[in-house]
Amino acid sequence: MNGLFCVAVHALIYLDKRGCVLSSEELAGNICTNPARVRKVMAPLKRAGLVETRAGAEGGYRLTAAPAQVTLAQVADALGVRFVEPAWHSGGEVDCGCMVASGMASVMDGLFDEMEARCRARLGELTLADLEDRLTAEGRNTRGL
Template sequence: MNSDFCVAVHAVVYLNHKKEICSSEQLSENICTHPARIRRVLAKLRKSGLLDAVDSGPKGGYRFTGKPEQITLADIAAALEITFVEPGWRSGNTDMECLIASGMGSLMDEVFDDLNTRCQSRLKEITISDLDHELFGVKNAKK
């Protein structure tokens, strides 16, 4: 997984909170990354219908169009086509006689698939509204 997921979640929570059109420059200041990266990541959210892009010159930008209590982190991950756990390397060789050497790669693929399934299941339980409540809820009321 790369950090595009973090950028996307941050942007959606920010746009939901602001309830207004925000430029990629405004989002980049809050997320602390380059505006071009914001545009690249949010293009995928726009394509999936999670955001609207408003192309009206200097007042253009993005706005959140969903219902925060219905949009889950799994929806964002799906829009970005995120795989959370993936090996950078596969051990062994299927042509070797040793059962460990020939079977470990496939066995680890199953472990990674299971971990990704479990990640997706957990992300389906977390909504944008949940994150909003965590940030602005009772525990932060004194700030």
């Protein structure tokens, strides 16, 4: 799973649950990361219109839409992340005379692209509200916010 995506989803759900403007420091404390990483993640979310910012001493981030209207695919698209991609390619010798060596990289790229498309389709079916429901069902919010 892409770490930036995890930070983004966590931040968006926490913003919704708190229902107010929160600084990158406050978000980072809840996410268990550092404020610089939060700001790195929030910038593309702002460009995508998923959050807005307020400057100043009382500044920070605020969710702009109802959680039921924000799909996980929108979050992933805003961040430009891929979930399924190989860390290494085998083969690649296009003209080596061996069908396996010359074709495996292309075949695997196609497979990874197909898996990524299926992952994106599923993320398009899920919203922030769906994940909030899962949190409630798992009893993870028993200590409040």
